[in-house]
Amino acid sequence: MSYFHPDVVKALAPHVPMPPEAIAALLTAPPDPALGDVAFPCFALAKDLRKAPQAIAAELATQVAVAAPLAGVSPAGPYLNFRLDRAQAGARLLTDVLARGDAWGDTTSGAGQTVCIDFCSPNVARRMHLGHLRSTVIGKALVRLHQALGYNVVRINFLGDWGTQFGKLIAAWRRWGDPAAAEVDAIGELQRLYVKFHHAAAEDPALEEEGRAAFKTLEDGDPGARALWQWIRAKSLEATAATLSLLDVSFDDYNGEAFYADRNQAVVQLLAERQLLVASEGAQVVELEGMPPCLILKSDGATLYETRDIAAAMHRAEVYHPVRSLYVVDLGQALHFRQVFAVLKQLGLPGAAGLEHVGFGVMLVGGKRLRTRQGDVVYLEDVLDQAIAAARAELEARSPGMAGAGAIARAIGVGAVMFNDLKQHRHNDVDFNPAEAISFDGETGPYIQYAHARCRNLLRKAGVGEGELTVAPHATLADAAEWALLTAIGAFPQAVRHAAERCEPHLVARSVLDVAQALSRFYHDCPVLRADADVRAARLALVAAAATTLRRGLWVLGLEAPPMRDNSAERGPVC
Numbered sequence: 370m371s372y373f374h375p376d377v378v379k380a381l382a383p384h385v386p387m388p389p390e391a392i393a394a395l396l397t398a399p400p401d402p403a404l405g406d407v408a409f410p411c412f413a414l415a416k417d418l419r420k421a422p423q424a425i426a427a428e429l430a431t432q433v434a435v436a437a438p439l440a441g442v443s444p445a446g447p448y449l450n451f452r453l454d455r456a457q458a459g460a461r462l463l464t465d466v467l468a469r470g471d472a473w474g475d476t477t478s479g480a481g482q483t484v485c486i487d488f489c490s491p492n493v494a495r496r497m498h499l500g501h502l503r504s505t506v507i508g509k510a511l512v513r514l515h516q517a518l519g520y521n522v523v524r525i526n527f528l529g530d531w532g533t534q535f536g537k538l539i540a541a542w543r544r545w546g547d548p549a550a551a552e553v554d555a556i557g558e559l560q561r562l563y564v565k566f567h568h569a570a571a572e573d574p575a576l577e578e579e580g581r582a583a584f585k586t587l588e589d590g591d592p593g594a595r596a597l598w599q600w601i602r603a604k605s606l607e608a609t610a611a612t613l614s615l616l617d618v619s620f621d622d623y624n625g626e627a628f629y630a631d632r633n634q635a636v637v638q639l640l641a642e643r644q645l646l647v648a649s650e651g652a653q654v655v656e657l658e659g660m661p662p663c664l665i666l667k668s669d670g671a672t673l674y675e676t677r678d679i680a681a682a683m684h685r686a687e688v689y690h691p692v693r694s695l696y697v698v699d700l701g702q703a704l705h706f707r708q709v710f711a712v713l714k715q716l717g718l719p720g721a722a723g724l725e726h727v728g729f730g731v732m733l734v735g736g737k738r739l740r741t742r743q744g745d746v747v748y749l750e751d752v753l754d755q756a757i758a759a760a761r762a763e764l765e766a767r768s769p770g771m772a773g774a775g776a777i778a779r780a781i782g783v784g785a786v787m788f789n790d791l792k793q794h795r796h797n798d799v800d801f802n803p804a805e806a807i808s809f810d811g812e813t814g815p816y817i818q819y820a821h822a823r824c825r826n827l828l829r830k831a832g833v834g835e836g837e838l839t840v841a842p843h844a845t846l847a848d849a850a851e852w853a854l855l856t857a858i859g860a861f862p863q864a865v866r867h868a869a870e871r872c873e874p875h876l877v878a879r880s881v882l883d884v885a886q887a888l889s890r891f892y893h894d895c896p897v898l899r900a901d902a903d904v905r906a907a908r909l910a911l912v913a914a915a916a917t918t919l920r921r922g923l924w925v926l927g928l929e930a931p932p933m934r935d936n937s938a939e940r941g942p943v944c
Contacts, residue, residue, distance in 0.1 A: 370406055370453065371396075372462055372859030376439055377407045377451050384432045386417055405443065405450030406458075406856075412447055422447030459846040459855050459907075466858060466914040467838055473921050474865040479520030483689050486511050486522060488697035489618065492529035493605030493625075494538055494559040497612045499747040499801060503729050506787045507795055508697040509618050509927040510874035511727065515693075517925055518869050523689050527681060528625025530602050532674065534563075536584025538601060539594055540576065541566040543583075555604040585671055588630065602627070612750045615783055617927070629680040633672045636680045637665060645715060655712050663708040678709045679716075686719050693723040695872060700728035700796065727872045730798035732790075752803065757782035759807045760815070764933075771933070780929035781815050782807065788814030791926050792878040812882050814928055817919060820885035822933035823892075824916035828909065831898060835913040838906075845907050850894040854887040854911060858918045865925060874926060881922035888915050 378392045385392055392409070399408045411422040411429070418425055426444035433442050435451070438458035442451050466473050488508020491501050508524075515522050541562035551558040570576040587594040606623075613619070637653070640646045645655045651668030665676050685691065696706055706726035714721045731738055734747055761778035764771055771777065789806035793799050809815045828835065846855065857880070864880035867873070897908045920930040 370398075370458070370856045370859040371863040373407060373438060373453060373458060374863075376436075377409065380433050380435055380439060380442070380451070381409060381429070381449075384429055385414065387413070399445070399448070399450050404445050404448075405441075405452045407451040407453075408445075409449045409451070410447060411449060455846065455852060457842070459852070460840050460842050462855060462859050463840045463907075463910045463914050466917055467835065467840065467910065470836070470917060471921055471924070473917050474862045474925070475517045475519070476862075476866065477519040478866075479515060479518040481521075482692045483521045483523060484515045485525055485685050485689055485691040485694045486515070486697065487525040487527050487695065488512075489613070489620075490525075490527045490529060490625075490698070491605075491609060492534065494534075494556070494563060494601050495605070496556055496560065497609050497749045499734065499749050499752055500732050502749055502752075502786070503699070503732055503790055503795075503799070504697045505613075505616060505618055506790050506927060507727065507729060507874060508695075509616070510791055510877075510925065511695060511697065511869070511872060513925045513927055514865060514869035514874065514877070517865055520693075523622060523685075523691070524620045525622040525624070525685070526620040528602075528605075528623060528627075530598075530605075531626035531630055531677065533581055533584045533671075535587055535598055535601070536582065537566050537570075537576075537580035538562060539583040539587065539597055540579045542597060555600075556608040559601060559604070581669070581671070585669060588671060598627075612753070615750065615753045615779075616787070617783075617929075624681070624684075626674075626677045626681075629677045629684065630672070632680040632684065633676045636676055636683070639716065640665060640712075643716065645712070655715070657708060657711045660704065660707055660711070663712050674705065675709055675712075678705075679712055682709070682713055682718060682724065683716075691720055691723060693725065694720065695725050695727050697727045697729070700730060702726070703728055725872065727795070729795040730793075733798055733800040736800055752801075753783055753786060755782075756786050756803060756807055759803070760785065763807070763809060763815075768933075773932075777931040777933055780931040781818060784814040784818060784923070784928035786814075787928055788817065788878065788926065791874045792882070794875050795873065817881050817885050817923060818928070818930060819933065820888055821916055821919040821923065821930045824888070824912050824919065825932065827897060827912055828916070831905075831909055833909060833913075835916060838910045838913050840910045841903070841907065845904050846911065848895050850887070850891045851908070851911060854884070854891045854915060857883040857887040858914050861918050861922065868925075877922055877925050881919055881926075884915055884918050884922070888912075891915075 374393055374396050377396060378389050381392050382389050395410055395413060397408050397410065399405050411425040414425050415422050423446055426447055426449045429449050430442055430444045435442055438454050438461055440452050440454040442449060486508055489501065489505040491497050512522050512524055538559065545562060545565060547558060566576065566580070583594065587598055637646070640655060646653045646665065647656055649662065652664055653666040654662035654664050656662045663675050664673055666672060682694065685694065698706070703726060710721070710724045713724065757779050760782035761774060764774050764778055785807045789801070790799055792812060806813060807815065809819055846852065860883065861880050864876045868876040895908060897905060897912060900908055923930045
């Protein structure tokens with residue numbers, strides 16, 4: 370059980386020639402619980418000690434002294450296994466969880482340090498579509514994960530509000546724009562123009578040059594182009610606000626690509642001063658080892674994404690002084706970020722070692738990738754509204770007339786869409802299936818939310834609150850299902866830490882799924898309200914600890930834990 374790894378490290382440290390953090394990184398669970406609760410593999414010591422791992426394990430077993438809550442140590446081949454005093458260990462864990470409450474799983478390891486997280490970042494002039502979901506929810510989870518470790522987090526929405534696409538929109542507006550339609554639905558009209566331009570450009574390649582020329586006038590400060598751009602940007606922010614509100618996502622920094630337009634020349638000048646710029650077919654590039662050169666200026670003098678990302682990183686380093694800067698952008702941009710980071714390291718950017726691209730796979734629907742330019746798009750707000758409606762229907766079927774059903778349905782529906790993404794390893798593509806995501810069974814968000822609600826309803830029936838419970842020093846928790854639930858609860862803090870360090874929210878999703886599944890087995894095997902007084906008290910404390918863990922896990926992932934109370938005291942907790 371990872372919660373007790375520090376006790377194992379303390380016992381091993383005097384006898385093992387490696388630092389405590391290295392010992393902790395090797396600890397694992399034995400394949401068979403009968404062998405013990407924590408295992409230390411001795412393979413890593415074989416070279417230094419010049420002994421077989423089996424011999425090292427046998428020797429360590431005679432040297433290591435254990436103290437509570439450890440109860441014993443024994444070798445098993447190349448592993449040294451530690452056994453816990455389950456009564457003492459369980460009482461200590463439950464006491465800690467109940468005392469820490471909604472700070473359970475938190476640490477102060479990042480205190481006094483800043484992390485910048487660049488996520489969501491939609492291109493303006495378009496509604497947020499399903500493809501924007503992944504960056505938004507992964508980014509939100511990473512914000513919460515780093516906050517749980519004590520970091521100051523700067524949430525950045527680096528809006529795609531500059532670049533050649535705006536030249537194309539300006540050209541399209543001047544050719545086909547309908548002011549009356551824009552009065553009714555500005556974003557709908559802009560989206561129509563965006564799709565029409567790309568269809569027309571496929572037939573007439575000269576349109577592409579027209580778009581590039583229009584963007585150059587925007588960069589040069591043409592008043593008409595600037596006024597149109599400002600209108601497009603304002604309408605776009607209005608359109609995204611509703612979707613971001615549904616997802617409960619907000620930002621500290623909305624400086625988009627346009628904000629850095631006036632800083633691009635300083636980047637070019639600095640690169641020239643450092644003699645990093647090289648002419649290449651009329652353009653200006655920075656040559657890089659092991660990858661294609663990074664394009665800084667096009668042949669017409671216009672800047673690119675790379676130039677603006679370099680300017681943004683330099684500005685953020687100056688203003689925020691981050692120890693870590695995360696860019697939550699799809700894997701298709703991996704080369705772009707490798708190039709940008711390589712240039713920034715050549716420039717000696719403070720904090721350059723903390724630059725990280727948090728890549729992820731694409732969102733699919735029915736196995737197909739959606740493409741805005743072809744007009745093949747599913748709007749994110751529509752998906753969320755449909756999920757909320759499905760959750761409302763499910764609630765009404767299960768518990769007609771439930772108080773606060775509207776707010777609860779919103780928490781369940783939005784949470785279902787988010788959890789469906791976050792439970793995946795982020796590198797994997799996600800084929801979105803709304804029916805599977807909203808299910809109250811299986812590995813879904815509603816399943817976790819229901820598990821939490823069931824805990825709270827059980828405590829309510831017992832007449833106790835989570836903050837009122839205490840744990841006896843030797844609480845009786847001997848059943849295998851009780852210990853499995855304790856083990857899952859004890860693994861949660863490590864899941865939070867690893868998820869933040871590795872930028873892998875699915876580790877927390879997996880952790881809360883483990884708690885919910887262990888909780889289901891516990892309910893089946895271990896009566897709570899009908900148990901004898903001492904056992905009842907210990908099991909109520911265990912249920913409260915499970916509720917705390919599930920609620921905290923949901924919060925870290927960006928989901929709510931709604932109070933789904935049953936309308937009938939006789940039927941037991943339902944959704």
